[in-house]
Amino acid sequence: MTIGRPGKQRDILWMAVAALLMTPANARASQSQEDADRLAAAQNSGQIAQREALETARVAKRATASAVTHAIDRATTQFIASLGASVTSRVADRVASRIEERVEQKIDQNQESREREQEARERAEEKREREQEARERAQEKIERLQELYDDGREDLDDDRYDRAAEKFQQLADMNGPQTDAALYWKAYAENRLGKRDTALATIADMKRRFPQSRWQKDATALEIEVKQSTGQPVKPADQSDEELKMLAIQGLMSSDPERTLPLLEKVINGSGSPKEKSKALFVLAQSGSAQAREILGRIARGQTNPDLQRKAVEYLGLFGGSEARKTLSEVYASSNDASVKHAILRSYMIGGDHERLFAAAKSEKDESLRREAIRQLGLVHGTSELEQLYQAETSTDLRRDILQAFFLAGDSGRLVKAAQGEKDADLRRAAIRNLGLIHSEDSGKALQEIYAKETDHALKAEVLNAYFLQGNAKALVAIGRSEKDPELKKTAVSKLSLMHSKEGNDYLMELLQK
Numbered sequence: 001m002t003i004g005r006p007g008k009q010r011d012i013l014w015m016a017v018a019a020l021l022m023t024p025a026n027a028r029a030s031q032s033q034e035d036a037d038r039l040a041a042a043q044n045s046g047q048i049a050q051r052e053a054l055e056t057a058r059v060a061k062r063a064t065a066s067a068v069t070h071a072i073d074r075a076t077t078q079f080i081a082s083l084g085a086s087v088t089s090r091v092a093d094r095v096a097s098r099i100e101e102r103v104e105q106k107i108d109q110n111q112e113s114r115e116r117e118q119e120a121r122e123r124a125e126e127k128r129e130r131e132q133e134a135r136e137r138a139q140e141k142i143e144r145l146q147e148l149y150d151d152g153r154e155d156l157d158d159d160r161y162d163r164a165a166e167k168f169q170q171l172a173d174m175n176g177p178q179t180d181a182a183l184y185w186k187a188y189a190e191n192r193l194g195k196r197d198t199a200l201a202t203i204a205d206m207k208r209r210f211p212q213s214r215w216q217k218d219a220t221a222l223e224i225e226v227k228q229s230t231g232q233p234v235k236p237a238d239q240s241d242e243e244l245k246m247l248a249i250q251g252l253m254s255s256d257p258e259r260t261l262p263l264l265e266k267v268i269n270g271s272g273s274p275k276e277k278s279k280a281l282f283v284l285a286q287s288g289s290a291q292a293r294e295i296l297g298r299i300a301r302g303q304t305n306p307d308l309q310r311k312a313v314e315y316l317g318l319f320g321g322s323e324a325r326k327t328l329s330e331v332y333a334s335s336n337d338a339s340v341k342h343a344i345l346r347s348y349m350i351g352g353d354h355e356r357l358f359a360a361a362k363s364e365k366d367e368s369l370r371r372e373a374i375r376q377l378g379l380v381h382g383t384s385e386l387e388q389l390y391q392a393e394t395s396t397d398l399r400r401d402i403l404q405a406f407f408l409a410g411d412s413g414r415l416v417k418a419a420q421g422e423k424d425a426d427l428r429r430a431a432i433r434n435l436g437l438i439h440s441e442d443s444g445k446a447l448q449e450i451y452a453k454e455t456d457h458a459l460k461a462e463v464l465n466a467y468f469l470q471g472n473a474k475a476l477v478a479i480g481r482s483e484k485d486p487e488l489k490k491t492a493v494s495k496l497s498l499m500h501s502k503e504g505n506d507y508l509m510e511l512l513q514k
Contacts, residue, residue, distance in 0.1 A: 199222075378409045386411075390402045400427060450463055464495055
């Protein structure tokens with residue numbers, strides 16, 4: 001059998017032959033030169049006899065050289081034959097060594113490739129986590145701002161004007177999207193406290209910094225009121241007058257609504273207190289008449305400040321009917337205020353408007369609004385629309401939101417489908433996690449099947465977490481008894497230790513008694 005590279009082996013052997021032949025060849029060349037010298041000497045001396053004798057000698061030497069050559073060839077052949085086995089063995093060893101080196105190199109290259117791929121996946125995962133953390137921080141900031149705003153409004157409603165002014169000042173200092181509103185309400189609280197000059201300075205600051213604000217109209221009305229006031233705190237009698245007005249309006253609503261509705265609109269657009277305007281808007285929404293719906297529509301289109309606009313949007317959603325939904329759709333298309341659009345999406349949910357929620361979830365360019373539409377689709381049990389979105393969507397983050405919406409819709413079947421068949425491990429984990437939030441027999445069985453078939457350690461750990469979320473101590477005990485993997489067994493026991501269930505505690509006692 002030929003081993004290694006035959007051509008290269010032959011080259012090596014012939015190089016050895018050439019080395020062996022080199023010395024005899026030089027000897028023959030030297031002998032030919034001596035013959036030539038002697039012939040020249042014979043010619044110069046004219047000794048023909050010597051020339052003939054020299055020729056005879058040359059013939060004899062040629063025969064001798066031929067014999068030497070044949071002898072060398074035979075010796076070379078024998079030498080090569082004697083070296084053949086040794087050379088072949090060394091070549092075979094060298095070839096085997098090179099093959100082994102190349103195999104090791106290939107293994108190393110494959111390992112390096114896998115490590116690079118793993119590093120790339122980890123970097124991608126870290127990037128997704130950083131992006132998710134950034135979104136969560138941004139959302140947390142929005143929620144903190146909204147909470148501070150709501151607390152300030154609550155203080156105003158409860159006549160705690162000093163606390164309200166302090167909170168709205170904090171909100172204004174944070175330079176969020178509600179800074180103009182915060183300055184307006186701060187000035188309102190300062191006026192109620194009798195701090196006329198401070199209130200006017202706050203209004204001037206708000207007008208200067210936010211010339212296009214939709215709070216400008218309210219700020220101007222408040223400015224006029226402050227300038228007309230004496231600088232004293234508002235008397236309780238003044239506040240009771242507002243309440244008496246609202247009681248009178250409510251009384252007229254039942255007997256003469258046509259005369260009362262314009263009065264309500266006037267109160268809403270006037271310079272009254274937030275509480276008075278909110279009550280007027282509430283009474284207006286209770287009417288249920290076409291005229292009331294038209295007034296709500298004007299307010300929802302931005303006739304007043306954003307607070308009342310969002311409230312009008314909410315009431316239109318409760319109002320129901322095709323005309324109310326049409327108005328909401330028109331406001332959504334024309335508004336640039338994301339908070340108003342969020343409110344409209346929630347109103348679509350209240351009205352069960354699958355079609356418009358689906359349209360927003362598909363085509364809305366603002367990702368936060370898409371997320372809102374997806375969430376609201378889950379709340380109206382729009383599972384067929386969610387399934388279409390899931391199949392068409394390429395963003396992992398949005399697909400994760402759709403899985404969350406399936407949970408909100410209580411659709412364990414589609415979550416099971418994603419948990420078992422989804423190729424993206426992150427989405428599989430999300431599906432498993434949401435299954436854990438559905439407390440049903442079907443979801444428990446599905447988790448059991450997934451755990452039995454799954455080989456990925458992280459996904460099996462996610463199933464254990466889902467059992468924990470379900471409060472399914474029975475399943476965790478079964479895994480604790482049968483699981484061979486020490487880490488997974490430890491995780492199951494750790495979850496049981498936090499559940500404080502009788503079944504779990506009994507199993508923990510068993511472990512202690514072993």
